[in-house]
Amino acid sequence: MLDLSWMAWTTPTAVFFAVIFAILVVFGILHAIRPSFERVGVLGIPTQRGDRLFVSLLGSAFIHLAWLGLVGASLWWALGVSLVFAAAVFRWV
Amino acid sequence: MDTKPVNQRAWLMVAPVLVIVAFSALIPLMTVVNYSVQDIFGPGEAYWVGVEWFQEVLRDRRLHDALFRQFLFSGLVLLIEIPLGVAIALAMPRSGWKVSLVLIVLALPLLIPWNVIGTIWIIFTRPDIGLFGVAINAAGLTFDHTARPLDAWVTLMLMEVWHWTPLVALLAYAGLKAIPPAYYQAARIDGAGPWSVFWYIQLPKMRGVLTIAVLLRFMDSFLIYAEPFVLTGGGPGNTTTFLSIYLVKMALGQFDLGPAAAFSIIYFLIVLLFSWVFYQALQNVGRADRAGGGPQG
Numbered sequence: 001m002l003d004l005s006w007m008a009w010t011t012p013t014a015v016f017f018a019v020i021f022a023i024l025v026v027f028g029i030l031h032a033i034r035p036s037f038e039r040v041g042v043l044g045i046p047t048q049r050g051d052r053l054f055v056s057l058l059g060s061a062f063i064h065l066a067w068l069g070l071v072g073a074s075l076w077w078a079l080g081v082s083l084v085f086a087a088a089v090f091r092w093v
Numbered sequence: 094m095d096t097k098p099v100n101q102r103a104w105l106m107v108a109p110v111l112v113i114v115a116f117s118a119l120i121p122l123m124t125v126v127n128y129s130v131q132d133i134f135g136p137g138e139a140y141w142v143g144v145e146w147f148q149e150v151l152r153d154r155r156l157h158d159a160l161f162r163q164f165l166f167s168g169l170v171l172l173i174e175i176p177l178g179v180a181i182a183l184a185m186p187r188s189g190w191k192v193s194l195v196l197i198v199l200a201l202p203l204l205i206p207w208n209v210i211g212t213i214w215i216i217f218t219r220p221d222i223g224l225f226g227v228a229i230n231a232a233g234l235t236f237d238h239t240a241r242p243l244d245a246w247v248t249l250m251l252m253e254v255w256h257w258t259p260l261v262a263l264l265a266y267a268g269l270k271a272i273p274p275a276y277y278q279a280a281r282i283d284g285a286g287p288w289s290v291f292w293y294i295q296l297p298k299m300r301g302v303l304t305i306a307v308l309l310r311f312m313d314s315f316l317i318y319a320e321p322f323v324l325t326g327g328g329p330g331n332t333t334t335f336l337s338i339y340l341v342k343m344a345l346g347q348f349d350l351g352p353a354a355a356f357s358i359i360y361f362l363i364v365l366l367f368s369w370v371f372y373q374a375l376q377n378v379g380r381a382d383r384a385g386g387g388p389q390g
Binding site: 005006007008009010012013016017045054058061062065068069073075 | 120123124126127128130131133136137139141143144145147148151152359362365366369373376377
């Protein structure tokens, strides 16, 4: 068995990657059941469901960073803002 | 609906790539994320600190300065190299033995290893023995890239432009060569001058390759490390310390793996954001061309 102790896993980071992985799996399955179609939203670029997921995740990362830099270390509100942002992206982008 | 036959065997062909990506990108990236929330003293000696490193890095004035310098550098690179590259491509011969000669001369800087480029320019700009340094000092101008920040920037920009403008020129030249002669004939019949030909035929036809050139030059200059590290080492002071130089100082110089990991993630996110924006621009340039050029839409 590989010794992976140098990767310094922690429970929160493992949960983080598990959630990301689970989202990707769910979207993969969703794509197989109900393929998404392309549309042009408020950004003026054609996007599919996967594009909107990418924008949501990248935007959420920057929302969390902005929260850390401007507000404080408690990130639950940032998570909430990110979820609202993601909902908006899936609705309008 | 998709009516093509489904053949899942193609996934087997993708498997080696997935393994390579996992080893070269995913596992290191996951490790960086793990390190960014801990204080790392060595293997098995890590202490949870939460988002402390991120806060520290986000409030680091030197990081803000390095980020500003990085954007300034990349912006200047694009502003100089793209128009200059296009101008060189327009001036290049279109046929005959001169083409080979010009292509070889243009390609030379691209073939030199990046750290050697830095060394070449150190010697070239030395005020005592370097051709450039001696010449400019003889002209009555004080020039010393080791002591004067502006001189260091000028030297860096000259080096960068010398090194990478040929790539833009070669891409633009390829775009120019791909324009069918019929366009020029039509322009001649319409009595279009050189400026109209450039503005209405050559530039639109080069849009695709120029977007690639912008993308490549932005990414490369944003991640630049070897040349400024060799030429100035980030100095004088911190005036040419770009993000990657600062990152390496933090990670390997001070062995602050936690803050360096947090810094890397922020750096990665910025690069990811810009890559996505440029990628979308690239895709939509192609789309607009297709919509205007043919029935495919």
